Amino acid sequence: MIRPIIGIPLGDPAGIGPEIVVKSLSKTEVYQTCRPLVIGDKDVVLQALKFCGLSLNIHSIQKAEEGTYELGTIDLIDLKNVDISNLKIGEIQALGGQAAFDYINKSVEMAMSREIDAIATTPINKESLKAANIDYIGHTEILAGLTNTTDPLTMFEVRNMRVFFLTRHVSLQQACNLVTKEKIIEYIVRCTEALKKLGIEDGTMAVAGLNPHSGEHGLFGNEEVIHVEPAVQEAQRMGYKVVGPISADSVFHLALQGRYNSVLSLYHDQGHIATKTLDFERTIALTNGLPFLRTSVDHGTALDIAGKGLASETSMIEAILIAAKYAPNFKN
Structure with missing residues (x-):
């Protein structure tokens, strides 16, 4: 089987992205699974x-x-967009923001033209x-804007557990109000x-309860009775x-x-909480709904280290x- 090309x-x-990339590309298992291609700046990699x-x-x-795609060599699309003498490691700066955007933009271009099979992204700030006046x-x-995608869907995967999110960055009170039959x-x-786009067509999805013990049929909370159960039955x-x-407390x-x-x-x-408690470092985010497959680390730039x-x-x-696991089966 031909190893997929994964754009990175x-x-x-200014963050830890370059360090975790070069460390990753020193590992045999990466090259056994795929052909990794870095999109960045040579001086930053050095x-x-x-x-x-x-x-x-x-x-x-x-x-x-x-690319040669052999262990011991980093294949690089060098955008030559960082003056290393002006780069301040561990600091917020326009230079870092602009460079990060440029790398993503180039990766998207390559993914859209099918030059690479998927993108695995590193932290941005x-x-x-x-600071760079990037309006995202x-x-x-950024990925949604560059691909004209409406409301991309996030999925977490850790070990063999996959988790989707009905609501994300809203208050807990807002999240409860957004639990409606129609939305579910x-x-x-x-x-x-x-899941079908990833090649997963077997098995059953579970919808988590909102209240303790799914509300015990309305004893303490009726969202399940009014919204969740009818939504599942309709689906x-x-x-x-x-x-x-x-x-x-049991579904995960x-x-x-x-x-x-x-x-x-x-x-x-x-x-x-369920995914990151299980294995914080191996909880990976997949962005669904884009014209290509994208995975990502689920941590930040860690400027302090x-x-x-x-x-x-x-x-x-x-x-x-x-x-690399999903790229061969991904369906646009």
């Missing part, structure tokens, strides 16, 4: 190698097809983007289609393989055991491996 934008050059005490060759290329708040918004049906449909009549509500464990192919979490922390060679590459490796 370098992230904010600096990261120095920070991490690594000795790897850099092969600068113009097109993905020119919201304040650095703002984060990765997902919409997300059951969207999540099922997202079942539509032909979707879904059950719920399943109490949130059951999914981990393989009973469900995914869980629809009803609010941000419900799903985040940038330049020290201390950052763990575990999450970056996992993001690359999951991109």
Whole structure:
């Protein structure tokens, strides 16, 4: 089987992104699974190698097809967009925000033209983007804007557990108000289609309960009775393989055991706590709904330790491996 080409934008050059990338590309398992291609700046990569005490060759290329993709050599699309003498490691700055955006933009161009098979992104910094007058708040918004995608869908994967989110960055009170029959049906449909794009068509989705013990049939909270149960029943009549509500204190464990192919979490922390407590470093975000597959580490630029060679590459490796896992089956 031909190893997929995974594009890896370098992230904010002032953060830990470059370090976790070069550390990841010193691992045999990455090259056994895929052909990693870095989109960044050669001077930044050289600096990261120095920070991490690594000795790897850099092969600068113009097109993905020119890469050697062999352990010991980093294949690089060099945008030459960082004056390393002006880069302040560990600091918020316009230079870092602009460079990070440029790497993502180039990665998207390559993914849209099918030059690469998927993208595995590294951390960027919201304040650095703002300093560079980049009119996006984060990765997902940038990717949505560059591809004209409406409301991309986030899925977390850790080990064999997959989690979707009905609501994300709203207050807990707002999240409860957004748990409606119509929205749940919409997300059951969207999540099922997202799984199909990844090549997952077997198994059953579970919708988590909102209240303790899913409200015990209205004894303490009636959202399940009014919204969740009717939504699941309607989706079942539509032909979707879904059950719920399943109490949130057990549904994630059951999914981990393989009973469900995914869980629809009803609010941000419900799903985040379950996945990150299980394995913080190996919890990977997948953005569904884009014209291409994108995975990402689920941590930030860690400016406080940038330049020290201390950052763990575990999450970056996992993001690359999951991109490689799904890329051959991804359907646009």
